[in-house]
Amino acid sequence: MLLTIDLSSDQPIYMQIRNGIVTGIASGQLQDGDALPSVRTLGAEIGVNLHTVNKAYKLLQNEGFIEIQRSRGTFIKAGNAAKSAADFLQTSGDQLRAIVSEAITRRIDRAVLHHMIDHQYDELEGNEP
Amino acid sequence: MLLTIDLSSDQPIYMQIRNGIVTGIASGQLQDGDALPSVRTLGAEIGVNLHTVNKAYKLLQNEGFIEIQRSRGTFIKAGNAAKSAADFLQTSGDQLRAIVSEAITRRIDRAVLHHMIDHQYDELEGNEP
DNA sequence: CTATCTGTTATACTATATGTATAACACAAG
DNA sequence: CTTGTGTTATACATATAGTATAACAGATAG
Numbered sequence: 181m182l183l184t185i186d187l188s189s190d191q192p193i194y195m196q197i198r199n200g201i202v203t204g205i206a207s208g209q210l211q212d213g214d215a216l217p218s219v220r221t222l223g224a225e226i227g228v229n230l231h232t233v234n235k236a237y238k239l240l241q242n243e244g245f246i247e248i249q250r251s252r253g254t255f256i257k258a259g260n261a262a263k264s265a266a267d268f269l270q271t272s273g274d275q276l277r278a279i280v281s282e283a284i285t286r287r288i289d290r291a292v293l294h295h296m297i298d299h300q301y302d303e304l305e306g307n308e309p
Numbered sequence: 310m311l312l313t314i315d316l317s318s319d320q321p322i323y324m325q326i327r328n329g330i331v332t333g334i335a336s337g338q339l340q341d342g343d344a345l346p347s348v349r350t351l352g353a354e355i356g357v358n359l360h361t362v363n364k365a366y367k368l369l370q371n372e373g374f375i376e377i378q379r380s381r382g383t384f385i386k387a388g389n390a391a392k393s394a395a396d397f398l399q400t401s402g403d404q405l406r407a408i409v410s411e412a413i414t415r416r417i418d419r420a421v422l423h424h425m426i427d428h429q430y431d432e433l434e435g436n437e438p
Numbered sequence: 439c440t441a442t443c444t445g446t447t448a449t450a451c452t453a454t455a456t457g458t459a460t461a462a463c464a465c466a467a468g
Numbered sequence: 469c470t471t472g473t474g475t476t477a478t479a480c481a482t483a484t485a486g487t488a489t490a491a492c493a494g495a496t497a498g
Contacts, residue, residue, distance in 0.1 A: 192455080192456060192457085193456080193457075194456080194457090199407055199410070202407075202410050202411060202414060203406075203407075203410045205414050206409075206410040206411070206413040206414045207410075218472075218473060218474080219473085219474070220472085220473090220474095228457080228458085229457065229458050229459070230474095231457075231458075231459085232456085232457060232458080234474075234475080235456090235457095237474085245414070248474070249466095249473085249474085250464075250465060250466080250473070250474050250475075251464075251465045251466040251467080251472075251473045251474065252465090252466065252467085252472095252473065252474085253472090253473065253474085254473090254474080268411060268412060268415045268417060271411075272408045272411065272412070273425065275404055275408060276408065276422075276425055276426065276429060277332075277429050278328055278331075278332075279401045279404060279405065280335075280426055280429035280430060280433065281328070281331050281332045281335040281336075281429075281433060282331060282335070282397060282400075282401065283397060283401070284335040284430065284433055284434060285331060285334050285335045285374070286397045288397060290426055290427060290430045293405075293426050294423050294426065296402070296405055297405065297409055297419055297422050297423065297426075298419060300405060300406050300409035300410075301409060301413065301419045304409065304410060304413055305413065321484080321485060321486085322485080322486075323485080323486090347443075347444060347445080348444085348445070349443090349444090349445095357486080357487085358486065358487050358488070359445095360486075360487075360488090361485080361486060361487080363445075363446080364485090364486095366445090377445070378444085378445085378495090379444070379445050379446075379493075379494060379495080380443075380444045380445065380493075380494040380495040380496080381443095381444065381445085381494090381495065381496085382443090382444065382445085383444090383445080
């Protein structure tokens with residue numbers, strides 16, 4: 181299955197769903213136009229309420245990752261680059277700063293972080309057709 | 310001032326305090342043995358309740374960054390490498406994975422993330438004596 | 439010893455976020 | 469008309485975050 185949900189995680193379920201979809205897009209498992217399960221179906225599959233799924237879908241829609249068509253379904257949206265790189269830098273800059281700060285206090289070299297990033301890139305891009 | 314608090318941030322105040330201290334240690338502004346303001350003093354300075362500061366201090370204590378001495382004060386703790394690198398990798402791995410996933414969907418090259426990380430390293434390490 | 443400054447604990451209250459639950463509504467497709 | 473979409477509206481429970489007040493316990497300075 182695409183999504184693995186951890187109820188005991190500190191991360192909200194709707195964010196886990198959202199991140200799973202984004203990762204699916206990034207890895208190429210989800211292509212432009214692909215249909216997503218309905219809120220009720222996905223909710224039943226992973227054992228959560230339809231509102232929790234709906235919250236994730238709404239978030240993804242606002243972020244431009246998916247397109248919701250009333251009465252028809254939800255689909256991966258063409259043009260995932262809707263959010264610009266600048267937007268990304270602003271959103272993730274603080275997170276990266278926090279990670280680097282902790283890395284330095286733990287005497288972890290920047291090369292380690294470079295390697296971790298390359299690993300994620302290779303793992304996600306490698307699945308692209 | 311070392312700490313800048315944004316009340317409208319999505320990040321809790323106590324986490325902002327905690328991250329500020331960690332960043333201070335990472336940048337060398339806070340050295341082993343340095344005394345931190347009391348919970349009441351710091352609370353008054355940044356305009357929050359003493360319990361909010363206390364929560365940040367407790368967290369930092371559990372993480373091994375500071376040492377709390379009852380009736381005496383709170384001090385930067387020797388041996389910040391208490392938490393091992395493995396611990397760090399596990400904690401930050403998921404965050405990095407999410408960041409890389411989004412970067413890929415936004416067609417952002419890995420070199421951009423490398424540069425962002427180097428920038429943070431240089432900025433934080435550059436202040437060390 | 440006394441006063442003061444530490445952190446600590448306890449309690450209560452508000453606000454927000456998260457998740458569940460149920461029901462009904464609106465619209466497209468068969 | 470029936471079914472399957474997403475949508476909206478409530479209501480409820482729980483956890484987190486933050487504030488507020490008060491009192492307690494121990495170290496230190498006077």
